[in-house]
Amino acid sequence: MKSYKALEQRFRRIAAVNGALAVLGWDQSTMMPEGGAKVRAEQIATLSVIRHEWLTDPRLGDLLGEAETQKDQLNEWQAANLREMQRQWRHATALTPKLVEARSKAVLNCEMVWRKARQEDHFKSFATAFHPVLELTREVAAAKAAAFGVAPYDALLDEYEPDGKAATIDALFADLGGFLPAFIDKAMARQAKKPAPLVPKGDFATETQRQVGLRFMKALGFDFRHGRLDVSLHPFTGGVPTDVRITTRYHEGDFAKSLMGVLHETGHALYELGLPKFWRNQPVGEARGMTLHESQSLLIEMQVCRGPEFLAYAAPILRKAFKGEGEAWSADNLARLYTQVRPDLIRVDADEVTYPAHIILRYRLEQALLHGDLPVADLPHAWNDGMQTLLGVDVPSDSLGCMQDIHWATGSIGYFPTYTLGALAAAQLFAAAKEQDGSILPGIAKGDFKPLLHWLRKHVHGKGSLLSTDALLRAATGKPLGTAAFKAHLKSRYLN
Numbered sequence: 001m002k003s004y005k006a007l008e009q010r011f012r013r014i015a016a017v018n019g020a021l022a023v024l025g026w027d028q029s030t031m032m033p034e035g036g037a038k039v040r041a042e043q044i045a046t047l048s049v050i051r052h053e054w055l056t057d058p059r060l061g062d063l064l065g066e067a068e069t070q071k072d073q074l075n076e077w078q079a080a081n082l083r084e085m086q087r088q089w090r091h092a093t094a095l096t097p098k099l100v101e102a103r104s105k106a107v108l109n110c111e112m113v114w115r116k117a118r119q120e121d122h123f124k125s126f127a128t129a130f131h132p133v134l135e136l137t138r139e140v141a142a143a144k145a146a147a148f149g150v151a152p153y154d155a156l157l158d159e160y161e162p163d164g165k166a167a168t169i170d171a172l173f174a175d176l177g178g179f180l181p182a183f184i185d186k187a188m189a190r191q192a193k194k195p196a197p198l199v200p201k202g203d204f205a206t207e208t209q210r211q212v213g214l215r216f217m218k219a220l221g222f223d224f225r226h227g228r229l230d231v232s233l234h235p236f237t238g239g240v241p242t243d244v245r246i247t248t249r250y251h252e253g254d255f256a257k258s259l260m261g262v263l264h265e266t267g268h269a270l271y272e273l274g275l276p277k278f279w280r281n282q283p284v285g286e287a288r289g290m291t292l293h294e295s296q297s298l299l300i301e302m303q304v305c306r307g308p309e310f311l312a313y314a315a316p317i318l319r320k321a322f323k324g325e326g327e328a329w330s331a332d333n334l335a336r337l338y339t340q341v342r343p344d345l346i347r348v349d350a351d352e353v354t355y356p357a358h359i360i361l362r363y364r365l366e367q368a369l370l371h372g373d374l375p376v377a378d379l380p381h382a383w384n385d386g387m388q389t390l391l392g393v394d395v396p397s398d399s400l401g402c403m404q405d406i407h408w409a410t411g412s413i414g415y416f417p418t419y420t421l422g423a424l425a426a427a428q429l430f431a432a433a434k435e436q437d438g439s440i441l442p443g444i445a446k447g448d449f450k451p452l453l454h455w456l457r458k459h460v461h462g463k464g465s466l467l468s469t470d471a472l473l474r475a476a477t478g479k480p481l482g483t484a485a486f487k488a489h490l491k492s493r494y495l496n
Contacts, residue, residue: 001073003066007085008282010060014088015281017051019240026238026245030230034112041108048104055092064089077284080466084283087162094147095140103136107411114409115233123398127376130409134369134376137411141370153367156414160290161421163468166367169417172424173363175483176356184353187341187494197336198328200318204255212255212321213248213262216314220266220300221453223273234406235261235348237268237297241280244269255322256338257349260301267300268293270453274461285464290415291481292460292469294422295429302352302423303430303489304452306338309445339493343391345400352423353490357390362405362416370413421481425473428485429460432477 021044028040054060067074067082074082106129113129116122137156144155150165157164214229227244239245246265250258271293279285287293304310308331315331318324327333344350347358365382368374374382383402384395395401407415434440439451459476470480477485 001070003063004070004074004078004082007060007063007067007082010054010063011085011088011283012281014051014054017047017054021047021051022238022240023243023245026230026247028108028111029232029234029236029238030245030247037108037112041105044108045101045104049097049101052092052095052097052100055089056097060089061093077279077466081279081282081284084286084465088283090147091144091159094144096143099136099139099143103133103140103411106132106136107409110409110411111406114403114406118233118399118403121397121399121403123380123403126398126403126409127379131376133409133411137413138370138372140411141413153370153414156370157417158414160412160415161418161469162289162465164289164291164414164418169363169421172421172481172483173356173360173417176420176486177360179483179487180353180356183490183494184341184343187353187490190495191341194336197333197340198326199337200255200322200324200328202322202324203252204322206250206252208321209250209255209258212318213259215317216259216263216305217266217269219447220263220270220449221273222266222269226273227269229262235265236406237265237272239272241272241275241285244272255318260305260338261348263305264297264301267297270300270456271296271461274453274457276462276464279464284466288463288465288467288472289469290418291421291425292472294419295425296422296456296460298352298419298423299426299430299456303426304444306335306352307444307493308335309441311335311338312445313447341494343393345387345393345395346404353494354391355423356420359416359420361386361390362407365402366408366413366416369408424483424486425469425481427489428473428477428479428481429456431485431489433459 024040024044024047028037032040064082064086068086071079071082110126110129110133114126117126138152141152141156144158145152148155148158150158153166154164157166210229217229218224226242227239227246230245230247231249232247233249235246235248237244237246246262246269248258248261248265271287275287276285305314311334312331315329315334318334319329339351341351341353343354347355350358361383365374365379365386368382369376369379379402380398387393387395387401433452433455437451437455440455443449443451460472463472467475473479473481
């Protein structure tokens with residue numbers, strides 16, 4: 001066990017650097033003044049190189065080899081921890097320190113350029129900063145593909161969904177692609193036969209929106225001793241499991257956009273807060289990839305908080321907070337409003353029926369970018385054509401089109417498909433939770449989320465990276481990841 005214990009000590013130090021990087025990244029997106037960008041880029045690049053040097057230390061490889069020979073002495077969690085250590089080591093040793101540093105600096109520069117270019121609708125400046133990010137990401141993909149013996153896109157996907165394969169995604173997306181067009185037509189036709197939902201009117205003060213968001217976060221189980229809510233251009237969850245930072249953005253003419261963003265990010269935060277305490281600062285104690293992470297945000301936002309039980313509980317709170325009057329503030333009207341099927345420009349504002357089309361488009365485009373089949377200069381045209389084909393939507397500007405998301409600016413190619421994989425997993429997990437615990441829905445209707453949170457802690461959060469995604473889903477739901485539960489959920493909510 002001596003080699004294994006030495007590995008735990010080394011990975012505890014690596015976790016500390018990861019935590020520092022996470023908080024620096026959160027600060028960059030929320031509070032850092034523009035003039036701090038250059039120094040922050042150096043700080044993050046330096047820490048990234050230090051982490052990479054520690055992970056590629058030849059002695060670490062020796063310890064991993066020695067620990068593998070002692071594997072029969074390890075318990076289930078330790079063996080899984082060793083597996084995750086080996087996975088991180090393989091990712092790190094596939095890259096040179098020079099490539100890590102260059103990509104880190106290019107990404108940080110591109111992210112700052114993206115923020116300004118998005119506000120000013122200036123694609124050319126974004127494209128100039130994105131070119132080196134894409135080239136360096138191709139280098140990363142090629143190096144990891146050679147090291148792992150997989151396709152370049154699969155090598156990048158593995159960073160976000162361990163052992164994920166484009167072939168698996170292709171099959172699931174083909175199934176959805178065959179189901180959704182006709183379903184969208186049916187749902188919209190049914191919707192058209194009913195009176196249009198009323199939209200609550202008013203100027204919704206930012207501070208009131210913030211207080212409402214904090215109230216629902218607390219009800220859902222967010223621990224404010226170990227986290228906080230802030231504002232950023234693009235909502236996200238950052239920090240570490242003992243200090244989770246979530247962000248939203250406010251629109252004074254529409255409180256729902258911010259609220260749903262808060263609820264979505266709270267789902268991510270609850271997962272982080274619920275990771276196994278004993279294994280904090282070890283790879284096995286980390287979240288099991290982005291499919292499960294996105295499943296937790298979408299389970300809270302889409303499955304729970306757009307459902308009739310939650311809205312029956314929330315409607316009186318919203319009415320009182322915003323001093324609303326009339327039918328627009330009724331639970332039934334809010335349910336119709338928040339489950340409208342309407343093709344939209346913006347992914348984060350999309351309804352759950354049309355949302356997969358946004359992801360399928362990004363999935364196709366990022367593969368084309370990575371493989372060199374789509375020049376960066378042609379991205380706006382390809383994006384606009386895809387939005388018209390998949391959703392029948394005309395794109396008026398690049399800010400509302402191909403520059404709306406931060407992911408490509410940060411080199412996160414391979415991330416997007418996990419959003420829809422997460423939606424599939426969310427439906428599967430919530431269906432199993434309701435079936436296994438009959439107190440969950442009545443609890444939600446009363447504002448009591450403890451039964452749901454208890455089930456998620458037991459079956460998802462507390463597992464960390466002990467199991468693969470499919471193994472966890474099989475244990476919790478009896479089935480591997482599939483489309484059946486998601487389709488059943490859509491039919492129940494939108495056609496029945």
